[in-house]
Amino acid sequence: MAGIDDVAKLAGVSTATVSRALSGRGHVSAGAKAKVEAAAHELGYVVSSNASSLATGRTRNVGVVVPFLNRWFFSSVLEGAQQALLRHGYDLTLYNLAGDGAERGIVFDEFLLRKRVDAVIAISLEVSEGEVARLHDLGKPIVGVGGPIEGVRTLLIDDVAVARLATEHLLGLGHRRIAHIGGDLEFDLDFHLPTNRRLGYEAALQDAGVEPDPTLFAAADFTVAGGHHAALQLLGSPRNRPTAIFAASDEMAIGAILAARDLGLNVPRDVSIVGIDDHDLSEFFGLTTVAQFPHRQGARAVEILMEQLEPAAEAGPPTATALPYELRVRSSSARPGPDAA
Amino acid sequence: MAGIDDVAKLAGVSTATVSRALSGRGHVSAGAKAKVEAAAHELGYVVSSNASSLATGRTRNVGVVVPFLNRWFFSSVLEGAQQALLRHGYDLTLYNLAGDGAERGIVFDEFLLRKRVDAVIAISLEVSEGEVARLHDLGKPIVGVGGPIEGVRTLLIDDVAVARLATEHLLGLGHRRIAHIGGDLEFDLDFHLPTNRRLGYEAALQDAGVEPDPTLFAAADFTVAGGHHAALQLLGSPRNRPTAIFAASDEMAIGAILAARDLGLNVPRDVSIVGIDDHDLSEFFGLTTVAQFPHRQGARAVEILMEQLEPAAEAGPPTATALPYELRVRSSSARPGPDAA
DNA sequence: ATGCCGCGGGGGAGCGCTCCCATAGTCGCA
DNA sequence: TGCGACTATGGGAGCGCTCCCCCGCGGCAT
Known part of the structure; x- marks a missing residue:
């Protein structure tokens, strides 16, 4: 190996x-720079990141901590x-903290602090104040991304507004009996997302003069099976059946x-359905949804870190966090049928 | 920071x-070891991986290269x-080579070779001989995983056998008109997977004395939408409709x-359907499938690397690559209806 | 006794860079 | 002409470890 x-x-x-010449720091004449680059190329030389990190104290490496890898939102942010x-x-450097606390301790104690990473991106992960403090101490x-962390800059969509938008879309189509499938409370301990989306839904209804009906709410976990189960309950009996569901x-x-x-119901004729995310499969199902852009959220998180890591870089826009x-209106939502109106 | x-x-x-004492290499008395550990704990000392890597030449870090992050197979292997x-x-350290070749060159030239990683896991990714050679030269x-790479130890299920098993399941139920939805040829340039699965399907049919019918094959990409489109063609007209589909x-x-x-057809009464993977959603859909275990494949890949990276470790089983x-039989497959038999 | 071996432990070179400091040259302006 | 400011470059210390080499000691066979 060339050194x-x-x-x-x-x-x-x-x-x-x-x-x-190779790092761009300091003054080098154009001639010298060219010679160095030619030599480096000829030898196939690449700086040793270890030696470089040792000398500079910076690793040019960021740790990303995720609870799940195989869910659309997480993998999109990651990408x-x-x-x-x-x-x-x-x-x-990827750390997948699947559930149990044992791994978690190891990751925080041994890995993140091992001077391996310059910064951390936590995706929808609860991070304790102590953990935040330790990272902070280490500079x-x-x-x-996607979940509020105490004392940490966090990127997340305005869940209330998003839910409101989805609900208003249904209201605008003329629906009045709009059900909601939301997360259960246990899940909410970590993120306020389910609560916020429910709040947005209720606020939209109230603004339209519709009193939220608790029987039109069903809790489920954030899966296809969960939504299926909840919807069967909601749509099960013909009496009082909602004309729309906001999931x-x-x-x-x-x-x-x-x-x-x-259940033999036609979407959207018998029931309109809207979601939130713009999941990969949504287009296939013709699902009307409010797109969030997790891919961009991941990129945005990186930009924010770069502003702190490399202050020398272009100042960039003033960090709009909105x-x-x-x-995205597709075929799963339409005006309610005449018998419902 | 304590040093x-x-x-x-x-x-x-x-x-x-x-x-x-901390690395376990060399001789240390129990007493000294205990004192060191106590001191390290008290100071919150963690070895600097950079300094350690620089001195040893080993990083204790492996690079994983994937083409997609948000597909079930890849994220499962990764996990x-x-x-x-x-x-x-x-x-x-994760490298997501989404398509274009530009990133790819950067990753290989700058990142992987930068002495950042001790080893590489390539998931369903075509790696050129030149790239393999460079990695090899660097030791x-x-x-x-999941795609044959020239001159590289690769983990992949026996696609022919798996397809055969799925097809034989349908044959065993009494089906004779079994269609196949497979990958298109372009995709096959990278992996032989689509071809092999088709071969297994045809072999099973022939062994059962059924001549494969080219009109019962439909190409699609490996998505829900692709399968949907292909199946519509296959099942579209009542005449000559297959009684089963192996995807x-x-x-x-x-x-x-x-x-x-x-199309108003009942699964499995009118048509049986089986797949390969045991995807997260398969249980929900009651899909009969041949499970492969990508999670374990990822773990197995790591074990293989460890055998090479840490020869001192336990010798382990003799590396069965099978x-x-x-x-997994679920509700999407059953005996063909009487009119079909 | 003597030599040898294995174990426990210390000193210190060296891993491959970066960057501070020093030096030399160049330019512009008083 | 002189001086400060700036550019271009080299020398070399030091980043925080690991591990080679060395020493000392006790046990054991010769």
Whole structure:
């Protein structure tokens, strides 16, 4: 393996100049720079990140901590973060904290603190104040995505507004009996997402002069099966059947569409269904939804970290934290049928 | 931040002893080891992986290269690999090569070779011989999962056998007109998976004395939408309609189930459907499938790397490369209806 | 007794960079 | 012409470990 000395020798300069030429820090004449680059290329030289990190104290590596890997939201955020990091020349070290607390302790004690990473992105993960404090003491920035973390800059869509938008879409179509499939409370201990989406739903109804009907709420976990189960209850009996369902996630909404079909109901003729996410499968199911853009959220998280990690970089826009969302109307929502109106 | 010197001072020993005590290499008396551990704990000392890597030349970090993050197979393998690596005290650096070749070159030239990783796991990714050679020259082991790579130890299920098993299940139920939804050829340039599964399907038919009917094959990409589209063609007209469909993946199979429903056909009464994977959603859809276990495949890949990276470790079983698979019969397959038989 | 071996432990070189400091040259302006 | 400011470059300490080499000691066979 070629080292910096080999490059220096070949280029006829000192190692200091090689370092400067390749890193862009400090002054190097154009000629010297060209010679160094040619030599480096010829030798197939790549700086040793270890040696570089040791000397600088920076690793150009960020740790990403996720609770799940195989769910759409998480993998999308991860993908966005990865690509953004790559553009900045950073590596991404992945920590998948699947549930149990044992791994978690190891990751925090041994890995994150091992000077392996310069910063941390926590995706929808509860991080204790103590953990945040430790990272802070080490001078490692942390940003959260998709779940509020005490004392940490966090990226998340305005769940209340998103739910409101979805509900208003249904109200605008003329629906009045609108059910909601939301997360159960246990889940809410970590994120306020289910609560917030329910609040947005209720607020939209009230603004339209519709009193929320507790019998039109069904709790479920954020899966197709959960949404299916909940929708069967909601749509099960013809009397008092809602004309529309707003589900807190697309996976739930897809479950609801399938449940409606199972009951012989036509979507959207007999029941309109909307979700939140714009999941991969939503287009296939013609699901009307409010898109959030987890891919961009991951990228945004990286930008925020870069502002702190590399203050020298372009100042960038003044960090607008309002995350975009967008109603995507497809075929699963329509005006209620005449008998319902 | 406490360094090794601080620990040495507090424990009243030399840094060499601290290093030995903490790494387990070399001889240290029990007493000294206890003192060192106590001191390290008291100071919250964690070895700097950079300094350690620089001195040893080993990073305890493996690079995982994946083409997609948000597909069930990939994220499952990734999860399995991550957990296995964590158990071995290794980190996982993720490289998501989404399509284009530009990123790819950067990753190989700058990142993987940057002495950042000790080994590489390539998931269903075509790796050129040149790339393999470079890694080999650097002494970095590489193992593939889910796609054959020239000259590299690769983990993948026996696609022919799996397809055969699925097809034989249908044959055993009495089906004779069995259609197949498989990958298209373009996709096959990378992996031989679609071809192999088709071969297994045809072999099973021939062994049962059924001549494969080319009109009962439909190409699709490996998605729900792809399977749906293909199944609509296959099941579209009542004449010559197959009594069963074997899809090369569960996502395709689920698309086929939905297509059957759209056509007013009952699964399994009018048509049986089986897939391959045991995808998360398969249970919900009652899909009969041949489970492969990507999570374990990821873990297995790690074990193989560890055998090379840490020869000192337990010798382990003699590396049986036969990967497990298992038929899971659910409600989507049954004997063909009387009119079909 | 003597030599040898194995174990426990210390000193310190060296891993491959970065960056501080020093030096030399160049330019512009008083 | 002189001086400060700035650019270009080299020398070399030091980042925080690991591990080679060395020493000392006790036990054991010769």
